[in-house]
Amino acid sequence: MSELDGADNGYRVHVCYGPHCTPRGGRSLVPAFEAAIRRAGLGDRVEVLATSCRARCEDGPSVNVYPGPTFYGWVEESDIDTIVEEHLVGGRPVARLLVRPRPVRPVGRQRYTGKARRWTG
Numbered sequence: 789m790s791e792l793d794g795a796d797n798g799y800r801v802h803v804c805y806g807p808h809c810t811p812r813g814g815r816s817l818v819p820a821f822e823a824a825i826r827r828a829g830l831g832d833r834v835e836v837l838a839t840s841c842r843a844r845c846e847d848g849p850s851v852n853v854y855p856g857p858t859f860y861g862w863v864e865e866s867d868i869d870t871i872v873e874e875h876l877v878g879g880r881p882v883a884r885l886l887v888r889p890r891p892v893r894p895v896g897r898q899r900y901t902g903k904a905r906r907w908t909g
């Protein structure tokens with residue numbers, strides 16, 4: 789277990805380097821996070837990691853913050869100071885950037901209507 793596994797001990801920021809987030813500027817977020825974290829004096833409490841695809845490609849660039857996890861989507865460099873100040877310093881996730889996992893419909897309550905070409909239930 790890492791010393792950064794608990795909120796009291798710090799955070800880990802995962803930035804997607806996957807094939808959909810990268811063309812949208814995902815890779816530029818790592819150095820931008822590192823610089824913002826240094827400016828905030830959090831270098832010993834926050835770890836930034838490049839990751840593979842997080843399965844939220846349509847919301848990329850995708851950033852996850854642990855503990856949580858908190859899922860952020862459509863993150864741009866201009867959002868990073870806000871994430872650092874509000875979440876990593878203040879402990880409050882940035883609501884306007886949150887991407888919630890999609891709801892999973894219970895299989896037992898679905899049926900396929902055929903004609904309508906859509907699921908109901």
Ligand code: FES
Pocket residue numbers: 804805806807808809810840841842843844845846848849850
């Ligand atoms: S490529 Fe980033 S979430 Fe899939």
